[in-house]
Amino acid sequence: MSAPEDTAIRTTEVIRRKRDGRELSRAEITHLVMGSVRGEIPDYQISAWLMAALIRGLSRAETAALTEAMLRSGEVLDLAEFAAAKVDKHSTGGVGDKTSLILAPLVAAGGLIVPMISGRGLGHTGGTLDKLESIPGFRVDLSLERFRQVLGACGCSMIGQTAEIAPADRKFYALRDVTGTIESSQLICASIMSKKLAEGIDALVLDVKTGSGAFMKTLEEAASLAELMVDAGQRMGTQTVALITDMDQPLGLAVGNSLEVRESIQALGGGGPADLRELSLELAAWMFHLGRRAGTLAEGKQLAEGLIRSGQALEKFREMIALQGGDPGVIDDPERLPRGKHRVDVPSPESGYVRKIECETVGTACVILGGGRERKEDSIDPAVGIVLHKKVGDQVSAGEPLATLDYNSPSRATLAKQRVAQSYAIGDRPVSARPLIHRVLGGASRP
């Protein structure tokens, strides 16, 4: 028999085995991934397999094998030229989550290397690349060579996925998006981890979001994904820890690309909302700890606080912006960032206490304003967004603004305003907000 025929037969057999709930070998999974990337296995076979994998599930070993095969489908960065530990952080996505913008410069200021390859906004959640691009001139499409140069010059660099990194993931993800096969924690794990581990990092801190603004709505779902990712990372020899953190209301106060850059600059300068500051310090502490810059988390946190207080963290952000073609002047004068032409408040309909903020609705309101994409090919308006004035537990009087919208299109603002108003639930008794960090998984080997 000819080789293509062998491939075809074997592929169908692999699909049938997963269809019947059997565990696939590493070789079978590699066959699928490499066959797809090489164009030998057509998309219709991959999508049938993806559906079988979603419904039947993948074992830990299968998930790790898929992660590794997708990782090895492309280039794996070798950053051995840098003596310091290479660490990164990844978030599963949320609303107002701008910690990446804070952590990359903060942790690089502490002497570690942060080679961060990020994504764009997805659905109601924001994307790090979209936020960075709201800085005039900032380029996220650096070549891997230039990425390496920026890392050498300032210790951190933030770019988008390149053609060389995990091409299998790009192919699989595009298929999953249109075949109803996104919602598998094992496939999500492999997608995230293959890209992150391709960065050639020593340690990875995962921020797995849970709550009404997260993809994983329940703590159980989040914990299950977190466990899978920690397991896949550790099997690949990368120290991995996962913090399950709250996304039941937006993180910080700003939601929208340039507004979030502005808030990140505030946080790097020692200001900004308390929850954003707390989570950033916690994540930085873990990165310093795993990267052996801090013996304990408490030391890591102190180090981070010191780097903010001294201005070194903010200075590092300025450096990175300049190295990636952006206007470093935004650091001292955030007014250089784009801003919506108009502003409108969303008043509280009654007096009381904020009981809940339906977080996904706030994210959707930002998309409606133009701050996110309804369709993949949509362009983004970097200037628009929402600034919250009240968060869960806060007291509010009737008519007092709950939030302010920055907008360019009045018709979009009308719709978005309704959504933001809907997202708030006001009660007559004070409530306490949920904890910011629900659980920590992995990383226990170094107390």
Place this chain on the structure above:
Amino acid sequence: MSAPEDTAIRTTEVIRRKRDGRELSRAEITHLVMGSVRGEIPDYQISAWLMAALIRGLSRAETAALTEAMLRSGEVLDLAEFAAAKVDKHSTGGVGDKTSLILAPLVAAGGLIVPMISGRGLGHTGGTLDKLESIPGFRVDLSLERFRQVLGACGCSMIGQTAEIAPADRKFYALRDVTGTIESSQLICASIMSKKLAEGIDALVLDVKTGSGAFMKTLEEAASLAELMVDAGQRMGTQTVALITDMDQPLGLAVGNSLEVRESIQALGGGGPADLRELSLELAAWMFHLGRRAGTLAEGKQLAEGLIRSGQALEKFREMIALQGGDPGVIDDPERLPRGKHRVDVPSPESGYVRKIECETVGTACVILGGGRERKEDSIDPAVGIVLHKKVGDQVSAGEPLATLDYNSPSRATLAKQRVAQSYAIGDRPVSARPLIHRVLGGASRP
């Protein structure tokens, strides 16, 4: 939003609903089928849906909707020009099953119209088209216009699926073949019934095979498929009956294309093996009964017996062969059919009684001889095959031939001989064969 985007979004939503085990509406199923045929829905979405449908299952209503949508994806024959009832028979496939070759001329000789659109061999099972093509000159690729002419001239015609008939089934089937989604009784039902109902028939007799040579190995599987098909046929207003018949050993004695034509000529002439004759008369009786040529099954059987005895059935076969370009001389001189250059016996290793014949193995032996296809693109040797001398329950002495192979390739014969020898189990006590007809479903409205 643009129309293609609407389609894309809706398709993903439909896939997700089936993935989650929800029941789809007729409109959603029609959307998938027509979208695929029109080229608006890519194969990778269809294959993901097929996998979800196989694993989650389809309800009766979904199966009927799929059948109807595939049927309406192409032309539905209108044979109203013929006053007589239009009836057909379909078998789910077996080894040595040549009843179609007997029934089409037999039932047409009885005054009904038999517009039979058949398939080729699949796996270890034979195909009606392959058998017919072993008759020198016989054409199965008639246009629908010529098909209609042959029907008008002799009351029966046997052709292959044309481009006009159920194009969605051709597309779906090709995808199922390479995505591990063949083995769904609901998808099998829709595939079979869409093609058969497109023939514009009034009644359909289904021969659902069960046993070691059938695709449905157990009676339960066969009954489940039979029920689905009867239900789908009746929902579409076509009288449908299903006989669950035995395929635990080959039907008749001949397995292989020209050998089966030869045996069919014998049966139409009043001879041939008893089981082949019995099943053919039973199926013919149902066709006559549903086609209102016989008030009872007993009458139908008598009618069939008379048509064989009088020579009218065989004469009708001769007519059809001539009308479809074949050599009608094979009727009187079967030696005009191709025959393997060599013959070899398979001797019994011991004395006793045939306890079992592993039927799929016999079918595979015929494929090995060249009588079937190992790969879709293989050509078939019409001359080769196997003639059994012993069937279940028969007494045999050590060294006496169990079967004789007709072959052209000695190396293939060696392998096939082993398989045939393996397929026989000899015991020391007489056993009785399984009943030929296990169960009858549907058609009960006309006692």
